[in-house]
Amino acid sequence: QKEVEQDPGPLSVPEGAIVSLNCTYSNSAFQYFMWYRQYSRKGPELLMYTYSSGNKEDGRFTAQVDKSSKYISLFIRDSQPSDSATYLCAMKSGAGSYQLTFGKGTKLSVIP
Amino acid sequence: GAVVSQHPSRVICKSGTSVKIECRSLDFQATTMFWYRQFPKQSLMLMATSNEGSKATYEQGVEKDKFLINHASLTLSTLTVTSAHPEDSSFYICSASGTGALGPEAFFGQGTRLTVV
Numbered sequence: 001q002k003e004v005e006q007d008p009g010p011l012s013v014p015e016g017a018i019v020s021l022n023c024t025y026s027n028s029a030f031q032y033f034m035w036y037r038q039y040s041r042k043g044p045e046l047l048m049y050t051y052s053s054g055n056k057e058d059g060r061f062t063a064q065v066d067k068s069s070k071y072i073s074l075f076i077r078d079s080q081p082s083d084s085a086t087y088l089c090a091m092k093s094g095a096g097s098y099q100l101t102f103g104k105g106t107k108l109s110v111i112p
Numbered sequence: 113g114a115v116v117s118q119h120p121s122r123v124i125c126k127s128g129t130s131v132k133i134e135c136r137s138l139d140f141q142a143t144t145m146f147w148y149r150q151f152p153k154q155s156l157m158l159m160a161t162s163n164e165g166s167k168a169t170y171e172q173g174v175e176k177d178k179f180l181i182n183h184a185s186l187t188l189s190t191l192t193v194t195s196a197h198p199e200d201s202s203f204y205i206c207s208a209s210g211t212g213a214l215g216p217e218a219f220f221g222q223g224t225r226l227t228v229v
């Protein structure tokens with residue numbers, strides 16, 4: 001079993017839809033969870049960073065962490081064509097460790 | 113968020129030559145930098161981790177003599193692909209992490225697309 005599992009998609013939704021992206025993980029040592037957005041041929045851009053179980057909201061984006069189930073989600077409300085990208089979940093253990101473990105990424109297309 | 117600048121964004125080189133890629137943290141001190149390689153439609157593959165002033169730690173299967181990493185200062189790390197071959201053609205991305213108030217997030221450069229002909 002891989003440490004981080006993420007459905008690669010592709011996921012195609014109409015403009016305005018709510019998008020749900022998910023990752024599961026097996027390593028209970030992971031404490032920090034991040035979501036990155038990567039446009040084609042660009043470096044990943046940090047979208048959200050969470051530590052605690054629960055929800056964190058930033059504009060149209062909500063990150064959700066359930067440590068008991070080892071499951072994290074990213075919700076995008078009112079999706080826009082500009083949200084079309086690959087979304088990578090990433091996680092790491094304690095604050096002293098900088099190495100991230102990535103999911104494979106989910107390719108999202110928002111259709112106008 | 114913090115800014116990481118990677119240069120060049122694209123490079124084409126002849127087989128057998130060496131190519132240097134720079135990764136700079138512009139507004140923070142990067143104690144640790146990471147170098148990744150990404151193949152089309154694949155996730156990021158960690159190549160090596162470098163801490164300022166010490167030798168890089170390479171992941172299994174990554175040739176340290178082929179991919180030379182230097183992290184001479186808290187704001188600059190370089191990756192040199194030596195004697196490049198067509199199979200080294202890929203998208204290389206660096207990331208950097210700082211300390212203290214910056215938080216545990218990693219910030220990425222824009223990536224370098226290397227094509228070896």
